Amino acid sequence: MKRFKISPPVAALFLAVVLFLLSGFLPNSYGSNVKVALSQATNIIRLAVFLGVIAAGQTLVIISGFEGIDLSAGSIVTLTAILTYVMVKGEDNVVLPALLVSLVVGAIIGMLNGIGVTFLKISPFVMTLGMSGVVTGAIIIINHGNVSGKVAPIMTRLIARPISQSIPIPGAIVIWLIFGVLMWLLLERTTFGKNLFAIGVNRVTAKLSGVNVTGMNLATYSLAGLLAGFGGFLVVGNTGVVLIQLGQPFLFPSIAAVAVGGTLLSGGKGSYWGSMAGAIVLTLITSLLTTMQMPDSVRRMVLGGTLLILISIYGRQQALRQ
């Protein structure tokens, strides 16, 4: 692995800025209007919030090593979004219970992933992929026909609108910033975080130094599920509608975001700040493609190619011959 002098999150942010500046040259863009540019930038970041939150759980499982990944995140987002939608029905006072349900449901699905990975020794990729099929099956059952529901005003107020008249920052961004700080605390200032990095680097050393590797694994996947549930709650609060494919478009970019942010896909090293910067980069790319009116197929190819390039830079394993 090449050693960069700049830390990856900073490099990612730099990339985001460059991409944004380049986008100014496109037609229908902000041109040289600073005010419009700022508002567009804020919009991008606001869009990036949802990807960022969904990338949080992904960050955790990837740091935990052993080819950790969570492919069920997309379907968990859809499921919890639907559950919230159906539960809330426009009433403010059901919002908190709905949030709790989202978190718990997400955590349960995550826990099932964790059990399969830890006790049944199924590869995380395959386990979470299989689980995502099961969750999708559940979604179809819940959703057959159309679901009726409505998002509560307080959710839209907090998530989609700015905090107040004087501060034009959307609530979602503030939520994300607080979330980011909490994630940093979790990773760098708790025993859980230290142990997470430890098992990501070397599970044998971790166990022989007293870390409960099995427990950590279960906790990590459950937490990832919970965070995806939170993501679903936020997403429905922003869009106000639910679709079968609501969460799926976030899945691949969430993994790419983590990779851009400098978290090693082999585990043991990384940060959530990096994933946040990565989420902004990925959202920029997607939004640029939309502005250029590129079809979904091009979006997919660009994303696939981007991840491929990223892992070629960041993800080289040890050579056979040293």
Add this chain to the structure above:
Amino acid sequence: MKKRITWDFLMARYPAFFPLILLVLSIAVNLFLQPNMFVRETLNSNMRVFLPLIILAVGQAIVLLGGGIDISVGGVVSIINTILATRVGLDGSSEKMWQFVLISLVAGALAGAINGFFIAYLRLQPIITTYATSFLYAGLALFILPNPGGGIPADIANLYRTSTPLGLPLAFYVIVILLLIWMYVSSTRYGKYLFAVGGKADAAYETAVPVTRVQFSIYVISGFMAALAGIAITMLSGSGNAEIGSSMTLNSITAVVIGGNAFSGGIGGVTGPVMGAVTLSLIQNIISFGHINTWWETLVKATIIVVALAAPGVINLIRRRRV
């Protein structure tokens, strides 16, 4: 002191044992629900539906044997389908069809070579690399054919559907040929290399096995087989759809796992996965026949897959507890 004849020993020597039992069981259940299963028409109809997955499973089996995994197979199937549907079209000529069949096989091998390059030569992780290319390939398929449509000449599709040389389904012959080829390959030096690289790559390297080349080759084979499967499924459906391959990836992995191949590599073969693919297809058949509420079908099928993937792990867990 006696050598340890353990379950591992048995599974290593006769990996197709367990999937055989499963296959027999699923045939029995299927027979019960569909008594005319072995009648020529029904058998032919079933086999040609199963064939694409069987072919895909063969390719995936070889990749897993060699210590890798290929998540992009579904994407390659889709690309082949869209190429055939658009380039040949419903009114294409037979020559054009066969021309593009050849091109498809090359394309599949090329797609596999791309995977092989990144994994064997740049030494990237197989799972994440083929995940990235799966997106790339799926996007390409969608680009070639944004909306379902197009197709292949009706008489070629009919050829596939109705061919029963000597009374047996065409699919049957394909399977037999594939198995024969595997029997040959597994007794060549290359076959030994495959097991060695999948079993313990560093030991193979120290024994001067050309590990990198072997690792590259398994992805080319997988891409080729995916293209073959794409041709089969196009002949089956007769039309084009860019999403046609998306569910096949997980199915192919499940079929190989049911078939007794170790996820880590070096154990198993191709016979088991073929049986696994048939078993999985039969199970999906059973569900369709079982008159389950349509809404529940997806959930049930997905749960079966998870159970199938979990089964080896559960068995191992029980064994370890007993010891």
Add this chain to the structure above:
Amino acid sequence: MAKSLSARNIVKRYGGVVALSDGNLDVSTGEVVALIGANGSGKSTMSKVINGVVVLDGGQLLLDDKPAYFSSPQAAKNMGIATVFQELSLIPQMTVAENIWLTREPMTAFGTVNRILIKDKTEQLLSLFRGTYKTDLRPDDPVASLPPDEKQLIEILKAISFDPWMIILDEATASLDSRQVQRLFELIGAWKEADKAIVFISHRMEEIFSIADKYSVLRNGKTVGAGDMKDIDDKELVKLMIEKESVFSFSRADSKNGKKEKPVCLEVKDLRTDSLHGVSFSVHEGELVGIGGLRGQGQRDLLLSLFGDVPYSGTVNLFGNEIRLRHPREAMKLGMALVPGDRAREGLLYIRSILENLQLPSWAQYGFPLRIGKAKRDAEQAGASLNLKMAGLQEPVSSLSGGNAQKVVLGKWLMRKPKLLLLDDPTKGVDVGTKAEFYALLTQLCSEGKTILFYSSTDEELVGLCDRVLVVHDGLIRTELSGASLTKENLIGASLGVSNEGVR
């Protein structure tokens, strides 16, 4: 086929660690050259350079005095050089026959492997060691089902199966019993007659003096001496291997007085694991007890099971209370500590910082959110007390030399003030200066009342440091040596075990 191989001034680095700085070797046909050196001296690296597994960073290889370059193991093989490794290069799921003939299988006209011919040729090779096998060894057996000594024999057969002119035996006798070693030496004699060249890497003096014609000594990555075996004796060889006459010049003094009156710290009865067949002993507080014996006789299992990492049957009492540990966490809570045998794979988080390595078991005591400042201060203190040479706590532990890295492994436990320390070959790959610091440290800890149980593959350490040594052979404690009987000769004798009937 060549007649001689020379290695001149070989340099090899692994990342920041220099394994070889000046390696030299001369081998010719018809002789056995012993490559000798302490653990970590660069012996294994030397053999890996010669057979092309690693790239050399400096120096030259000469075949018949002409420069040669091995670009891969295949290249070395083509030149007729075969190696029998320490870490086996066998594929566990494949059979004995498949493993021996891998890449060189006899073929049929159809391009497939000739099963019958392979079986015959394998039987021929297997017959070379007939009579020394413990099981009924057949060509079709999967290697995974064989015991370690037979795996090693297959490894040897694999090497000679392509009739090389030079054979490197890298600690090949480590897992063999005496009958098998004897037969191997007979074969080596035959190979010499057949004009082959043999490089024999070993740390067992008796074997070296029994089989070698010439010697070459490596110390800390440099070749420090070479010559004919008949011109040297074992004491001088040992002197070449270590820098000072004796690293144990500090006196153990009266540290032994009053030891037996102290209460019993650890009592073990009939401990059994996969490789232990009923071990019983007891250790008093403040004792420094050594475990001896050749590697792989169960010592590692002993320490790991005491620490809760390996399941066992039997009784273990700690300070009078019976314990049954299921996880190292529980052992830690009872005041135990384990320094594992493989530093890079079991003792350290290689890419993380020194701080995180030192505090790995101890974060829970720093509260929530973690008081990093205090953690840093405690870590610095621990590092200072061990004389740890580092650029800073934030540096990755991979930037440290072997000796300093080992200090981190030790330090992370000493910070917790453990009462019982289990050490698995703690000075492996550590330079001599640091070794001396460790010896002083261990003795000091014992005088403070801590108990130490430690395994070492270096006989001098056990003789120089320990109050008592329990010699393990074949999963049982064969002898206990202490006081006057604790000498190197007795250790070696006990390590080789009593007679071997081939029955476990």
